[in-house]
Amino acid sequence: MNDLINDLYQEIILDHGREPRNFGECEPHNKSADGHNPLCGDNLKLTFLLNDQNIIEDIKFTGEGCAISLASASLMTEKLKGKKIEVAEEIFKDFTNLVSGSDEDLKVLNEEDSLYALKGVGGFPMRVKCATMAWHAFNQALKD
Amino acid sequence: MDHSKTLNLNVRKDFPILSKKILEKKDLIYFDTAASAQKPNTVIDETNDFYKNHYSNVSRGVHTLSVESTFRYEDARKKVQKFLNARSENEIIFTKSATEGINLVAQTFYDKFMQKGDEVILSLIEHHSNLIPWFFLRDKYGVVLKFANIQPSGEIDIDHFNSLFTNKTKIVSLTHLSNVFGTELNEKAISICKDKNVPILLDGCQSAAHLKIDVQKLSCDFFVFSGHKTYGPAGIGVLYGTENLLSEMPPYQGGGGMIGDVSLEGASYAELPAKYEAGTPPLVEAHGLGIAIDYMNKIGLDNIIEHENEITKYAFNKLNEIDFIEIHGGDNKRNSIISFNIKNIHSHEVSSFLDVEGIAIRAGHHCCQPLMKHLGVNSTARLSFGVYNSLEEVDKFVIALHKCKEFFNK
Numbered sequence: 001m002n003d004l005i006n007d008l009y010q011e012i013i014l015d016h017g018r019e020p021r022n023f024g025e026c027e028p029h030n031k032s033a034d035g036h037n038p039l040c041g042d043n044l045k046l047t048f049l050l051n052d053q054n055i056i057e058d059i060k061f062t063g064e065g066c067a068i069s070l071a072s073a074s075l076m077t078e079k080l081k082g083k084k085i086e087v088a089e090e091i092f093k094d095f096t097n098l099v100s101g102s103d104e105d106l107k108v109l110n111e112e113d114s115l116y117a118l119k120g121v122g123g124f125p126m127r128v129k130c131a132t133m134a135w136h137a138f139n140q141a142l143k144d
Numbered sequence: 145m146d147h148s149k150t151l152n153l154n155v156r157k158d159f160p161i162l163s164k165k166i167l168e169k170k171d172l173i174y175f176d177t178a179a180s181a182q183k184p185n186t187v188i189d190e191t192n193d194f195y196k197n198h199y200s201n202v203s204r205g206v207h208t209l210s211v212e213s214t215f216r217y218e219d220a221r222k223k224v225q226k227f228l229n230a231r232s233e234n235e236i237i238f239t240k241s242a243t244e245g246i247n248l249v250a251q252t253f254y255d256k257f258m259q260k261g262d263e264v265i266l267s268l269i270e271h272h273s274n275l276i277p278w279f280f281l282r283d284k285y286g287v288v289l290k291f292a293n294i295q296p297s298g299e300i301d302i303d304h305f306n307s308l309f310t311n312k313t314k315i316v317s318l319t320h321l322s323n324v325f326g327t328e329l330n331e332k333a334i335s336i337c338k339d340k341n342v343p344i345l346l347d348g349c350q351s352a353a354h355l356k357i358d359v360q361k362l363s364c365d366f367f368v369f370s371g372h373k374t375y376g377p378a379g380i381g382v383l384y385g386t387e388n389l390l391s392e393m394p395p396y397q398g399g400g401g402m403i404g405d406v407s408l409e410g411a412s413y414a415e416l417p418a419k420y421e422a423g424t425p426p427l428v429e430a431h432g433l434g435i436a437i438d439y440m441n442k443i444g445l446d447n448i449i450e451h452e453n454e455i456t457k458y459a460f461n462k463l464n465e466i467d468f469i470e471i472h473g474g475d476n477k478r479n480s481i482i483s484f485n486i487k488n489i490h491s492h493e494v495s496s497f498l499d500v501e502g503i504a505i506r507a508g509h510h511c512c513q514p515l516m517k518h519l520g521v522n523s524t525a526r527l528s529f530g531v532y533n534s535l536e537e538v539d540k541f542v543i544a545l546h547k548c549k550e551f552f553n554k
Binding site: 014041 | 490491496500513523551554
């Protein structure tokens with residue numbers, strides 16, 4: 001099988017694509033945003049609860065999309081739960097660089113990280129938007 | 145499988161891009177002609193030659209290059225006129241795209257013939273480009289839009305369509321060939337419009353290179369298509385309109401080239417077709433479209449259609465045999481387009497998987513989100529064929545589909 005395909009669809013991606021974790025709506029929540037990829041119609045709704053210490057206490061999503069977008073959203077919620085918002089923002093920047101094939105050094109993510117499994121998306125430029133949809137929703141929710 | 149007895153146009157060599165290797169080793173199988181067709185050498189070479197040897201602005205100067213450019217631009221119009229069998233060159237307006245053609249009609253037809261509360265009939269299978277220009281009329285002027293339902297076969301429900309007409313219906317706009325199902329518009333829809341004396345626009349983006357078009361026989365009032373889906377360049381589109389309507393409707397954009405006489409107090413407008421061609425037109429692209437029409441004529445549109453029908457039928461039967469494939473739009477005849485899903489696998493995955501096998505297909509909503517919602521799917525995968533495809537390519541595609549299914553179900 002082709003290496004590019006195997007890099008794109010690592011076992012962990014297929015697993016999270018089939019059975020997304022933290023799928024649902026966070027109750028209660030105080031932050032939310034919709035993610036939408038107008039080119040393909042994939043969409044998601046992200047909700048999370050930010051406590052008074054600026055820690056993401058709980059985070060969930062619903063939506064429909066391809067394996068990459070679902071797995072990315074699922075892995076994101078796993079990664080961000082319990083993180084301080086400043087750290088989450090650093091992860092967002094790293095992740096964006098990781099999947100867009102940017103040369104910029106990663107600050108908080110490393111190869112041991114589950115999010116690293118999405119690096120293969122860099123080999124499919126048209127799929128980068130699938131992987132970043134949930135993250136852009138997260139970023140949007142922080143701004144609102 | 146031995147396909148030696150089947151019609152083979154043997155034109156692959158005419159398209160230089162088809163010798164490109166995908167990921168350095170896979171032969172390219174291009175099944176995305178409905179999104180945009182590849183270009184034959186003649187179109188590429190002739191557009192180059194235009195820039196190298198003949199280029200200037202059109203219809204403005206009197207020098208040699210201006211004459212040469214103008215000749216090529218107007219010659220392209222003649223070719224389009226013949227291609228569509230329009231009555232006169234005055235009925236052929238060059239636009240930048242089919243989309244612009246629909247926007248032009250929506251706006252100027254409204255300006256002349258409509259007011260608040262008047263109605264437009266569309267359908268559920270329309271491309272966004274045949275929805276949004278009409279949405280603008282609804283939002284800006286209070287025009288009422290009505291949408292014909294579709295049957296499971298992918299065809300417009302004619303009885304429902306017929307029931308939508310009232311004495312406020314001013315225009316109908318429908319796709320001539322569905323870019324999702326590949327189904328042709330039932331001619332009854334046009335005859336109903338004729339009976340009720342309501343003008344009809346046909347969106348011919350998918351039909352222009354895949355059906356024989358005769359606007360007089362079709363008896364449509366407007367017909368739009370794009371150059372890039374008919375083996376010509378992007379950036380050029382065609383609007384056909386009857387001389388009566390085009391004469392009565394006002395200009396769309398104002399600018400150079402569309403005027404009769406201008407003073408600071410006002411202006412008169414040019415005759416057709418210049419009236420609708422403000423600004424420097426996509427003149428080289430128009431020439432390229434003319435060359436693309438020459439190319440199709442040389443092979444013979446009948447041959448192209450027979451060839452594509454054979455491939456489409458073959459692919460449909462192959463896909464229909466596979467239990468994990470769901471084909472959209474029933475068993476009726478298709479023209480060069482088949483939409484499908486692999487059960488439980490998103491079309492993105494299918495398209496990325498096939499990509500590394502060298503096979504280009506479209507995945508997504510095909511700019512038909514209302515239709516996707518109706519079908520209850522988020523997206524579909526779409527095969528679409530052109531003059532350069534072959535039955536052997538379909539065989540390779542089917543093998544790749546099985547590999548894809550196996551990969552994602554491991």
